[in-house]
Amino acid sequence: MALNTINGFGMFDCHAHLSDNSFNDDIDVLLDDAHSKKVTDIIVVSEGINDAQKVIDLCKMKGRLTNKPRLHASIGMHPCEADLDILPKIIELIDAHHDDLVCIGEIGLDYAPHIIGKDSKSEVTAKLKEIQREVFVKHAERANLYDLPLNVHSRSAGHHTLKLMGEIGVKKALMHSFDGKPKYALSGYTDFGFYFSVAPSICRNPGLQNMVKMLPLSALVLETDCPVLGPVKNERAVPAGIVTSCEWISKIKEISTEEVMKVTSQNARNLFPKAFK
Numbered sequence: 001m002a003l004n005t006i007n008g009f010g011m012f013d014c015h016a017h018l019s020d021n022s023f024n025d026d027i028d029v030l031l032d033d034a035h036s037k038k039v040t041d042i043i044v045v046s047e048g049i050n051d052a053q054k055v056i057d058l059c060k061m062k063g064r065l066t067n068k069p070r071l072h073a074s075i076g077m078h079p080c081e082a083d084l085d086i087l088p089k090i091i092e093l094i095d096a097h098h099d100d101l102v103c104i105g106e107i108g109l110d111y112a113p114h115i116i117g118k119d120s121k122s123e124v125t126a127k128l129k130e131i132q133r134e135v136f137v138k139h140a141e142r143a144n145l146y147d148l149p150l151n152v153h154s155r156s157a158g159h160h161t162l163k164l165m166g167e168i169g170v171k172k173a174l175m176h177s178f179d180g181k182p183k184y185a186l187s188g189y190t191d192f193g194f195y196f197s198v199a200p201s202i203c204r205n206p207g208l209q210n211m212v213k214m215l216p217l218s219a220l221v222l223e224t225d226c227p228v229l230g231p232v233k234n235e236r237a238v239p240a241g242i243v244t245s246c247e248w249i250s251k252i253k254e255i256s257t258e259e260v261m262k263v264t265s266q267n268a269r270n271l272f273p274k275a276f277k
Helices: 027-036 052-062 087-100 123-146 158-168 182-192 200-204 206-214 239-253 257-271
Strands: 011-016 039-045 070-075 101-108 150-153 173-176 195-198 220-222
Touching: 011 173, 011 195, 011 220, 011 239, 011 257, 027 039, 027 052, 027 239, 039 052, 039 101, 039 239, 052 070, 052 087, 070 087, 087 101, 087 123, 101 123, 101 173, 123 150, 123 158, 150 158, 158 173, 158 182, 173 182, 182 195, 182 206, 195 206, 195 239, 200 206, 200 239, 206 239, 220 239, 220 257, 239 257
Parallel strands: 011 039, 039 070, 070 101, 101 150, 150 173, 173 195, 195 220
Antiparallel strands: none
């Protein structure tokens, strides 16, 4: 299916890990390919202290090159990396570079058994959850201070994450790769105005397909989460793969790909206004 920009709109990737070492050797080729597929913007998120500075440097070096997507930086501590001893270093980086950030993340909660343990009642599990919550709250405080949206991870913790965000008064957020029940996604949009991103893995994810069916297009944005969540499991996902996200939303909503591009890009503009300055 051919994709064309419409009224200046293309596809805005709201969540990607271009600092991943798997992209070290061919990042320029991949960005060229993405540009040719009408990808206009990519938010590059960090997972923690090990890649945060690399994200900043990458976006400064390649973020405004001609004939390539614009790259925008986001710093945060992934819940799988949650560490209260290292957290101050991440907060220092956010403070030092907040003018260069379009959002804060990747942050969130991850209650997958292989992350927090299989015994939900154990003291170790409870402690890991509390650390994740504390890390999340500290990032949310900075988001409010600098008027930045959050880029949120919530694997196996969708309802818990939305509940926490409501409790602490999060104002603006992207729910990345949301795997909770569609009814919780709908309440996250109708009650709080949070947006939900759609990765290329939608082609093999019935749960994500159901979420797209339930949510209005005004609640959706696009993402790749590359190098993961591509159309083919266990194969490296690339920026141009966002075409699959666009096409599947078009298919499910029974609207044109041009309409999907236009509305999701406008949604991204509403959520990440600094990306358009």
